[in-house]
Amino acid sequence: MSEAASALGNASFEGFATIREIGPMGMIALRAKHDLPQLSAALTAVLGLGLPERRRILTRGEVRVGWMSPDELLIVLPYGDVAATVAALTQALAGVHMLVADVSDARCIFRIEGEKAAQVLMKLCPVDFAMLAPDELRRTRTAQVPAAFWAEQGGYTLVAFRSVAAYVMGLLTHSAQPGSELFPG
Amino acid sequence: MSTRLARGGRLIDRATAHEFTFNGKRMAGFAGDTLASALLANDQMLVGRSFKYHRPRGIVASGAEEPNALVNLGQGARLEPNQRTTTTELFPGLAAASQNHWPSLEFDVGVVNNAVARFLPAGFYYKTFLQPRAAWKHLFEPVIRASAGLGRAPTEADPDRYEQAYAHCDLLVVGGGIAGLQAALTAAGTGARVIVLEQTAHWGGRAPVDDVLIDEKPADHWVAATVAALSAMPNVTLRLRCMAAGVYDHGYVLAEERVADHTPGDGRPKKRLWRIRAAKVITATGAIERPLPFAGNDIPGVMLASAVRDYIVNWAVSPGDRVVIVTNNDDAYRTAIAVHRAGLTVPAVLDARTEADGDLVQEVRSLGIAVHLNRGIAKVKGGRRVSGVAVCAQAGEGAVLDEIACDAVAMSGGWSPVVHLWSHCGGKLIWDEAQAAFRPDPQRPPITHDGQAMVAAVGSANGLLQADEVLADAIRAAGGSGPAPKVHAPAEAAMVPVWMMPQGASAELRAKMWLDYQNDVKVADVQLAAREGYESVEHTKRYTTLGMATDQGKLSNINGLAVLAGSLNAPIPQVGTTTFRPPYTPVTLGALAGEARGEIFQPLRRTPMHDWHQAHGVYWEPVGLWRRPYCYTRPGESHADAVKREVVNARSHLGLLDASTLGKIVVKGPDAGRFLDMMYTNVMSSLPVGRCRYGLMCNENGFLMDDGVVARISDDTWLCHTTSGGADRIHAHMEDWLQCEWWDWQVYTANLTEQYAQIAVVGPSARKLLEKLGGMDVSKEALPFMHWAEGTLAGIPARAFRISFSGELSYEIAVPAGQGLAFWEACIAAGKEFGLMPYGTEALHVLRAEKGFIMIGDETDGTVIPQDLNLGWAVSKKKADFIGKRGQERTFLASPDRWKLVGLETLDGSVLPDGAIAPAPGMNANGQRNTQGRVTSTYYSPTLKKGIAMGLVHRGPDRMGEVLEFPKIWGGVVKARIVDPVFYDKAGEKQDV
Amino acid sequence: MLILECPYCGVKAEETELSPGHEAHLKRFGPGSSDEQFESYMFARKNPKGVHFERWRHTYGCGKWFLAARCTATLEVFGTYPAQTSEPPADIVAKIKARRPNWEGVK
Ligand SMILES: [Zn+2]
Numbered sequence A: 001m002s003e004a005a006s007a008l009g010n011a012s013f014e015g016f017a018t019i020r021e022i023g024p025m026g027m028i029a030l031r032a033k034h035d036l037p038q039l040s041a042a043l044t045a046v047l048g049l050g051l052p053e054r055r056r057i058l059t060r061g062e063v064r065v066g067w068m069s070p071d072e073l074l075i076v077l078p079y080g081d082v083a084a085t086v087a088a089l090t091q092a093l094a095g096v097h098m099l100v101a102d103v104s105d106a107r108c109i110f111r112i113e114g115e116k117a118a119q120v121l122m123k124l125c126p127v128d129f130a131m132l133a134p135d136e137l138r139r140t141r142t143a144q145v146p147a148a149f150w151a152e153q154g155g156y157t158l159v160a161f162r163s164v165a166a167y168v169m170g171l172l173t174h175s176a177q178p179g180s181e182l183f184p185g
Numbered sequence B: 001m002s003t004r005l006a007r008g009g010r011l012i013d014r015a016t017a018h019e020f021t022f023n024g025k026r027m028a029g030f031a032g033d034t035l036a037s038a039l040l041a042n043d044q045m046l047v048g049r050s051f052k053y054h055r056p057r058g059i060v061a062s063g064a065e066e067p068n069a070l071v072n073l074g075q076g077a078r079l080e081p082n083q084r085t086t087t088t089e090l091f092p093g094l095a096a097a098s099q100n101h102w103p104s105l106e107f108d109v110g111v112v113n114n115a116v117a118r119f120l121p122a123g124f125y126y127k128t129f130l131q132p133r134a135a136w137k138h139l140f141e142p143v144i145r146a147s148a149g150l151g152r153a154p155t156e157a158d159p160d161r162y163e164q165a166y167a168h169c170d171l172l173v174v175g176g177g178i179a180g181l182q183a184a185l186t187a188a189g190t191g192a193r194v195i196v197l198e199q200t201a202h203w204g205g206r207a208p209v210d211d212v213l214i215d216e217k218p219a220d221h222w223v224a225a226t227v228a229a230l231s232a233m234p235n236v237t238l239r240l241r242c243m244a245a246g247v248y249d250h251g252y253v254l255a256e257e258r259v260a261d262h263t264p265g266d267g268r269p270k271k272r273l274w275r276i277r278a279a280k281v282i283t284a285t286g287a288i289e290r291p292l293p294f295a296g297n298d299i300p301g302v303m304l305a306s307a308v309r310d311y312i313v314n315w316a317v318s319p320g321d322r323v324v325i326v327t328n329n330d331d332a333y334r335t336a337i338a339v340h341r342a343g344l345t346v347p348a349v350l351d352a353r354t355e356a357d358g359d360l361v362q363e364v365r366s367l368g369i370a371v372h373l374n375r376g377i378a379k380v381k382g383g384r385r386v387s388g389v390a391v392c393a394q395a396g397e398g399a400v401l402d403e404i405a406c407d408a409v410a411m412s413g414g415w416s417p418v419v420h421l422w423s424h425c426g427g428k429l430i431w432d433e434a435q436a437a438f439r440p441d442p443q444r445p446p447i448t449h450d451g452q453a454m455v456a457a458v459g460s461a462n463g464l465l466q467a468d469e470v471l472a473d474a475i476r477a478a479g480g481s482g483p484a485p486k487v488h489a490p491a492e493a494a495m496v497p498v499w500m501m502p503q504g505a506s507a508e509l510r511a512k513m514w515l516d517y518q519n520d521v522k523v524a525d526v527q528l529a530a531r532e533g534y535e536s537v538e539h540t541k542r543y544t545t546l547g548m549a550t551d552q553g554k555l556s557n558i559n560g561l562a563v564l565a566g567s568l569n570a571p572i573p574q575v576g577t578t579t580f581r582p583p584y585t586p587v588t589l590g591a592l593a594g595e596a597r598g599e600i601f602q603p604l605r606r607t608p609m610h611d612w613h614q615a616h617g618v619y620w621e622p623v624g625l626w627r628r629p630y631c632y633t634r635p636g637e638s639h640a641d642a643v644k645r646e647v648v649n650a651r652s653h654l655g656l657l658d659a660s661t662l663g664k665i666v667v668k669g670p671d672a673g674r675f676l677d678m679m680y681t682n683v684m685s686s687l688p689v690g691r692c693r694y695g696l697m698c699n700e701n702g703f704l705m706d707d708g709v710v711a712r713i714s715d716d717t718w719l720c721h722t723t724s725g726g727a728d729r730i731h732a733h734m735e736d737w738l739q740c741e742w743w744d745w746q747v748y749t750a751n752l753t754e755q756y757a758q759i760a761v762v763g764p765s766a767r768k769l770l771e772k773l774g775g776m777d778v779s780k781e782a783l784p785f786m787h788w789a790e791g792t793l794a795g796i797p798a799r800a801f802r803i804s805f806s807g808e809l810s811y812e813i814a815v816p817a818g819q820g821l822a823f824w825e826a827c828i829a830a831g832k833e834f835g836l837m838p839y840g841t842e843a844l845h846v847l848r849a850e851k852g853f854i855m856i857g858d859e860t861d862g863t864v865i866p867q868d869l870n871l872g873w874a875v876s877k878k879k880a881d882f883i884g885k886r887g888q889e890r891t892f893l894a895s896p897d898r899w900k901l902v903g904l905e906t907l908d909g910s911v912l913p914d915g916a917i918a919p920a921p922g923m924n925a926n927g928q929r930n931t932q933g934r935v936t937s938t939y940y941s942p943t944l945k946k947g948i949a950m951g952l953v954h955r956g957p958d959r960m961g962e963v964l965e966f967p968k969i970w971g972g973v974v975k976a977r978i979v980d981p982v983f984y985d986k987a988g989e990k991q992d993v
Numbered sequence C: 001m002l003i004l005e006c007p008y009c010g011v012k013a014e015e016t017e018l019s020p021g022h023e024a025h026l027k028r029f030g031p032g033s034s035d036e037q038f039e040s041y042m043f044a045r046k047n048p049k050g051v052h053f054e055r056w057r058h059t060y061g062c063g064k065w066f067l068a069a070r071c072t073a074t075l076e077v078f079g080t081y082p083a084q085t086s087e088p089p090a091d092i093v094a095k096i097k098a099r100r101p102n103w104e105g106v107k
Helices: A037-047 A079-092 A117-122 A162-175 B035-041 B109-115 B124-130 B133-147 B178-189 B219-231 B305-315 B333-341 B359-366 B420-424 B467-477 B523-531 B537-544 B557-568 B589-593 B610-615 B639-652 B672-679 B727-740 B766-773 B817-834 B841-850 C035-043 C090-099
Strands: A012-014 A018-022 A026-031 A057-060 A063-069 A072-077 A099-102 A107-113 A138-142 A145-152 A155-161 B013-022 B025-031 B046-049 B056-058 B070-073 B080-084 B094-098 B162-174 B194-197 B236-239 B242-248 B252-257 B271-283 B287-289 B302-304 B323-327 B349-351 B371-373 B375-382 B386-393 B402-405 B408-412 B415-417 B429-432 B437-440 B455-457 B514-516 B618-623 B626-632 B654-658 B663-668 B692-698 B704-714 B717-722 B748-751 B756-762 B788-793 B796-801 B810-816 B836-838 B899-906 B917-923 B929-941 B946-954 B963-967 B973-979 C003-005 C012-014 C019-023 C051-057 C065-071 C077-082
Touching: A012 A162, A018 A162, A026 A079, A026 B748, A037 A063, A037 A072, A037 A079, A063 A145, A072 A079, A079 A099, A099 B663, A099 B748, A107 A117, A107 A162, A117 A155, A117 A162, A117 B162, A145 A162, A155 A162, B013 B035, B025 B035, B035 B305, B046 B070, B046 B094, B162 B178, B162 B589, B178 B194, B178 B219, B178 B271, B178 B467, B194 B242, B219 B236, B242 B420, B271 B420, B271 B589, B287 B305, B302 B305, B305 B323, B305 B333, B305 B408, B323 B333, B323 B375, B333 B359, B333 B408, B359 B371, B386 B408, B415 B437, B420 B455, B437 B455, B514 B523, B514 B557, B523 B537, B523 B557, B537 B557, B610 B618, B610 B626, B610 B817, B618 B841, B626 B639, B626 B836, B626 B841, B639 B654, B639 B836, B639 B841, B639 B929, B654 B817, B663 B672, B663 B727, B672 B717, B672 B727, B704 B727, B717 B727, B727 B748, B727 C051, B727 C065, B756 B766, B756 B817, B766 B810, B766 B817, B796 B817, B810 B817, B817 B836, B841 B929, B841 B946, B899 B929, B917 B946, B917 B963, B929 B963, C003 C077, C065 C090, C077 C090
Parallel strands: B013 B094, B162 B194, B162 B271, B194 B236, B271 B455, B302 B408, B323 B349, B323 B408, B349 B371, B654 B836
Antiparallel strands: A012 A018, A018 A107, A026 A072, A026 A099, A057 A063, A063 A072, A107 A155, A138 A145, A145 A155, B013 B025, B046 B056, B070 B080, B070 B094, B242 B252, B252 B271, B287 B415, B349 B375, B375 B386, B386 B402, B429 B437, B618 B626, B654 B756, B663 B717, B663 B748, B692 B704, B704 B717, B756 B810, B788 B796, B796 B810, B899 B946, B899 B973, B917 B929, B929 B946, B963 B973, C003 C012, C019 C051, C051 C065, C065 C077
């Protein structure tokens, strides 16, 4: 069996922030009404994480659960754990109306790191960074494509669709060029 | 002559000299100079020619309002036309060239227009256009076109980088003069997030030049202390060289930052477009001085009075040794004082008023400078440079009373608040009689999302021209209540409006009084327009071109308006202003494009096998934002040859197609079947698990919008394939109905298009290849036609669909995208022995056309229903409802009298032109030939070795065997016979083996 | 450029994050409806200068459709609310009446 490959083979760029394509990363889309009584219990049982509040992302080790919409969650986890987790969630939520889908290969994922990482995204996303909560999962636009990001130790993690990985890498590279800091000094 | 003074210059650093060139001539300036101040320091007063008459043009102003001093800046790929010298910072090696002249600035052929000026009156272009048509086309237009346009466009690609950035704040302050700084300080003290933008490279605005004292000290001290205080506040962002270009809905402001305009090639972005969201905007944009309309007021050396003192005080540049001041207000006396202090001569102050005794006037008199009341300029003397003025009584008709030799004239017609940003989003103006200017009407501000005022104007931008009123106004507008710093400003007497000098000027003089310097619009032109019946200021603007040049009338609008009002005997506020539109000053296109150029001009969608295609002779075809292989060429092969080879090989051996771009949407839930029965024209709820069904999707109008194969995955789960590029649209369409119409139905969708690489294995050897890869049973028995199965192939988890878009034995294999390339390469390697070749979209099209399969976007165009394409079998008659059912019941769609799908076979075997139309006898109501059909798909079929086509023909299926004539674009006709659209394997035996 | 708050995720989204969806609260007429009903459903739009109820999708965010009450002349936004409703909520109607006393009401 061949190894799964990330879209850009973990390309990276050193500018005033560091840009790294990471992955492959496991990702699961879980669609279900958040007030479904079984949902919180299933998340706790399978992932050891509860139900995130609106626009928040919960973290436990390498596993995250993020709020995507009133009836959608994004689970981020090691790539190799996806199949077992999909099966476990399917079982834990048997009999209720929900949809679990492996979307690991449909996405690309980037790290933007360094003290000035936010300035890279401020050039691309119409988002008020000062108003973001520390554990906020923000879905927005990165230049011309949809993306979601959250802050993590030392920077941001950004998820986009796989087919536009090279475009997103181009955007991040352009925006992190040395000397183009928005707030020099 | 203009020259550098030995002392002074608050903005220049005499220790740092910068060399630059103007029209190839080497010159020197200092760090801190603008290009305009450096040119004046080198006695280069003549900097360009006007647009229409090619009259000599000198520097008039010292800032963004400059209409004349525009240059081609830079060279080669960095050439930028129409750059304003007054806002261009000098840098070492700067190269500038003047514009709009031929062959040289000093000797310009176009100046002949000047001699025939009376034949180029207001509305010249419109009037000429009405004259004999031939004269326009063959005589006037070529001459006008050759001499039109100011700068030259660069011919090379711009090597610089540009970017955009988003910012958010509670308060955006536009303008870094004392009003803006005070407003920012007040608001920031409450904890508000504040951004302050200043278009120049310096804080402080006019106050330091105008001798304003704040807290008993020169304004520079207060400015420095305030900027330091603001810089230290974490909730404040200060940005110099940043011009707020426009104010838009809901507090959206665009601003252009000149990041590296003055340090070209240093690697930083040249410009940055800020996209700012402000809860509230304060415009502290100051005011712009107005010229006075007198004869010869366009001769180089005639400048705004404020500009003259700016050049002296800021850059230690003397515009001339003898400067005559002409004014209708006290403020211009500051210029007399500045000129005198610089050791230069003011031969006279000509004051149009009959009384003048303010503090400044008295100070000027005490310096021994002659002040003449009720005096004006009858005429400026000189050609390329002022040599003197003829003095007259302002109250008279222009009889010359005296002549004064001088080499510069400093004029002041009063001040106009900069109301542009206030007005962009609907802020209204009121006429201020005392200042003879429009200022913001605080009762009618532009409003934002909550119905509250979005913009407040403060200081001079609010019509407060006396410094002592400005700071209190700023504190008030920023929501503060404390006392303002104490400002000392001399008491000024009232100005008196002067819209023509002298007031009874003759027609000859009026024809030499410039209103718009760049576009050559004079008092006489506006008066002519009024006589010809132009009463609306918007019409007059377009007729005379007043205010339509690159400066957008910053100097000319109010004067022109007043002249129009005077001609119409109407009060100025009744005539009104023209509309202020963004940008305030021109914004570079590069900044508007931002990062979107080159490789990242737009998102280019790549499949997991993209790089493989690239390395194997691909010729790309854009499909939406995707790139798909059109064909793979071999050395020496044309695209057409490659397509033929790929088609023949797929039919005879084995082809491989990257079909990853097909949309893949999972639909799941107790109501999923019911939902899909609404989405598709045919029945999907009855599809057994493990089976596939071709489905059609229509919009509510009944027209075909998408098609694809649906697979039943489990009892409550379906997988819907959409067309390439259709996935997002169809997914959004499904969600729209689920969220907005049937929100109580239990259905979830997920767009899994990019989760899978999808690879079509096509041809007689398709099964052999999969069997060789191994892992699952793909036999006819285990996996019959229109079934699917899950398993592994070549060790990779896979879903195999037995579907065919080619008419051959065919499997579409979906594997996780991250293993798509590995699977593709495994197929290529294992397929060698079967003669496998990859094929592209064009071969796909030929294969499907040979089989008579329709393609959304070719056979459909948004006006075609399934029945038109003989797909009525896929439209359920039993279902009570589906999207499009009611639409299709409309009489004109239900009628048999429609254009329907047929095959077309040329009699001579040639390929029909794409889109060709078959005429029918007679003409329609518009006098056009009637038509009876058109070609929708046309190809050369390598299988049948002749041209084949599909088309929509009026009652086509009833007319089998009939021959239609299709005219060719370059003459002649192609004859084609109406035939069955299925050209190949009508029985469908080859795909079901 | 508008800002509308998505009632689902609470993001104050700018217009570039949204897709417009035209008039809200249309009643669907399917098979069995008269030509007049179908024409009105498909094509007749109020297009008022003033208070307008309209559909927006938070395309670059949570992907949900929501509805907005907005003045088309001044761009004042009276409120946004979920799409799963067949008429404007009472609090938004009250707010519009307060801001626009002459408003003719929901028709
Ligand atoms: Zn949302």
